[in-house]
Amino acid sequence: MxxxxxxxxxxxxxxxxxxxxxxxxxxxxxxxxxxxxxxxxxxxxxxxxxxxxxxxxxxxxxxxxxxxxxxxxxxxxxxxxxxxxxxxxxxxxxxxxxxxxxxxxxxxxxxxxxxxxxxxSPEARALTKPYFEVLFVDNISEQQDRWLRSSIQRMHRTEDAFTYQPVIVPSLEDALIAILFNHNIQAVVVRPGVTLKSKNELSILQRYLSRIGDDEDVDGLQPENYGAELCRLIAKVRPELDTYLVTDRSVESIAGLDLGLCRRVFYNQEDFLELHLNILRGVQARFKTPFFTALVEYSRQPTGVFHAMPISRGKSISRSHWIQDMGAFYGPNIFLAETSATSGGLDSLLEPHGPIKEAQELAARAFGAKHTFFATNGTSTCNKVVVQGLVRPGDIVLVDRDCHKSHHYGMVLAGAQVVYLDSYPLNEYSMYGAVPLREIKHQLLKLKAAGKLDRVRMLLLTNCTFDGVGYNVERVM
Ligand SMILES: Cc1ncc(COP(=O)(O)O)c(C=O)c1O
Structure with missing residues (x-):
């Protein structure tokens, strides 16, 4: 073992x-x-x-x-x-x-x-209700555990758009481990009995706690603040999660606290139906797909198109005597969903104000980013956009020689001065490994000796490498 x-x-x-x-x-x-x-x-x-x-x-x-x-x-x-x-x-x-x-x-x-x-079949899969898990944080007895589970189970109705199952943990630390370890968790309910420390001593799980950062000192907290503090920390590590706080404290004492992105506070009440409806509504809001929904709607509309006529909406395929097999291979939807900003279809990628804008805003929230921009030109163009966005002419960039070629093109377009980094050979497998830390330090020291360290703008590595070697990202960063 x-x-x-x-x-x-x-x-x-x-x-x-x-x-x-x-x-x-x-x-x-x-x-x-x-x-x-x-x-x-x-x-x-x-x-x-x-x-x-x-x-x-x-x-x-x-x-x-x-x-x-x-x-x-x-x-x-x-x-x-x-x-x-x-x-x-x-x-x-x-x-x-x-x-x-x-x-x-x-x-x-x-x-x-x-x-x-x-x-x-994909159709059968599409018909099943999406499933997620809800984390309940409360230090409760076995009997209360059974009661909590059955109370939650009783709320499920056939008309619900999703199904979920509870995970119950006792403490703030366990809750932080759970949300980082269990990707099925989509909502968290923090209840009054939450304690501070996890009794789980597995180092591989404790490692998750270091993600909350050294600046967070929870040891000195008053027990009555554990719940509020947990809400704040959840927003820090998984901002997309819906958090609910159930508390027996008064409105006044909670009002001034930082509860992160907590969606709702339940004061002194065990209203499971209300909680259930909130949980489903929260996930429903994140399940929204503004662009896809608009696209489906658009594909169903009869549309007159006056540009690029022979090919639009798959007509050249559906009416062809020769390429019916192509139409059968892709199915009609892909052609009916053809959209173009020129013909006023859905929205404009360059100046979005409709469903693309809404979808980008939701994506940004999910990633915890300030902004998210969609691109249709593949990863190569995105890499070039990023490199040109960050690098000014004359900046020094340390680049793994084995990076995808789009990065190298990006460097040319940005006018960067490139220092190539060599990876170590793995002769027994006839392939290359990753760039060793030694090589990165060596190049940086050389630049320092030449008085050019202040011009170094970026270090560009590929994880995992094209041969499947992964970095210890934390160490390299
Ligand atoms: C690491 C990496 N970067 C960039 C790309 C380029 O992607 P695209 O073909 O979408 O431009 C690839 C594609 O294989 C890749 O593996």
Whole structure:
């Protein structure tokens, strides 16, 4: 088993541990009385211990299911254990847990398991409700946990546009770990019982806490301020999330606090329907696709087009006696959705004021950027735009020799003075690695000695490289 320190990402660690658990439980089930059974049993327990703290941040398979696996292991029901682990791993890999509940008991037939999820048609996929997870932060007893889960479950209605499942964690630190580790989380409900410290000591998870920055000192906080502070920190690390604060404090004492991007404060109330509707509405607002929606609408309109006539809206294809196969390959929508600023179609990319503007503003909010601009000319043009936007003629730029050629063109257009950086060779694989830190420092020191350090404007690397080598980004930055 690989040591945990070999992992950069908790996501990768989680998925590897589940795969290892599947392998070991399969071996145990096939030979439960064999000479290596005791050793395999020990390894299974070790893996379950390892996975337990990771799983507390995910809705699926969830703590109840995880306890069930532990019981199967304690009782040496290896067949059942191997079966449940296999089913969980399949659902995690295919994403089936997002579409339906996954029974773990062998007596429960999972009819749909036979249908390979990967073979679902795009149309069938488009019809399933999008799924997300909602983080509840509250230090509650097991009994309260059950009550909270059933209260949330009762709110779900068939007419809801989305489905969600809760993840419940006790503390501010756990909440910050959860939102960075679990990308399914789309909304956070901070409740009155939130505590400060996580009891989870896995260093790979604790590492997430360093993302909130050294300037944030939460240790000196008063407990009554944990909730408000958490709202503020969430806005800092994942600004796109919808945050709700449930508090038993008075309006006056909350009013002056910085709550980040908190959408709504619930004072002293457990109105789950109201909360449920807010959560759905919040996600619905972010699910808005102004440009795509306008495009679909536009494609349905009968439109007279008087420019570039032979090709517009696919007529040259649909009326051709020869290239019907091309029309069949792409389908009609791609041609009906053809739009042009010249013919007053939807909006102008160069001077947006309609759906493109709205879509760019929403994208900027999602990325936490001041502005986002869409481009239709591919990444090459975007790279040139960025380079020309940042680099002035005569600026010195350190460029990885293996960067995509668009960067080099960008340098020419910007009039930059380029210092090329060499990557290290990986002779045994006949390929190149990345640019070593040593090389970057060496070039910078050379420029310093020449008195040109103040002219260095940019360092341009490609992560991962074209041969698939990734940098330790934090270290290089
Ligand atoms: C790292 C990198 N940059 C830029 C590009 C250029 O993308 P486009 O073909 O969209 O211009 C690519 C495409 O392969 C790329 O891999």
């Amino acid at each position: 690989q040591s945990m320190s070999d992992y950069y990402s908790a996501i990768q660690l989680r998925s590897d541990r589940w795969s290892a658990l599947q392998d070991i439980t399969k071996k145990l089930a096939s030979n439960p009385k064999g000479s290596s059974a005791a050793k395999l049993h020990g390894k299974t327990e070790e893996l379950l211990d390892m996975l337990g703290p990771l799983e507390s941040y995910w809705a699926f398979p969830g703590t109840a299911a995880f306890d069930y696996l532990r019981r199967q292991c304690d009782h040496k029901n290896y067949d059942d254990l191997a079966f449940s682990v296999r089913r969980i791993l399949r659902a995690l890999t295919s994403g089936a847990y997002r579409r339906r509940s996954i029974p773990l008991d062998r007596d429960d037939t999972d009819n749909e398991e036979l249908e390979d999820e990967a073979l679902l």
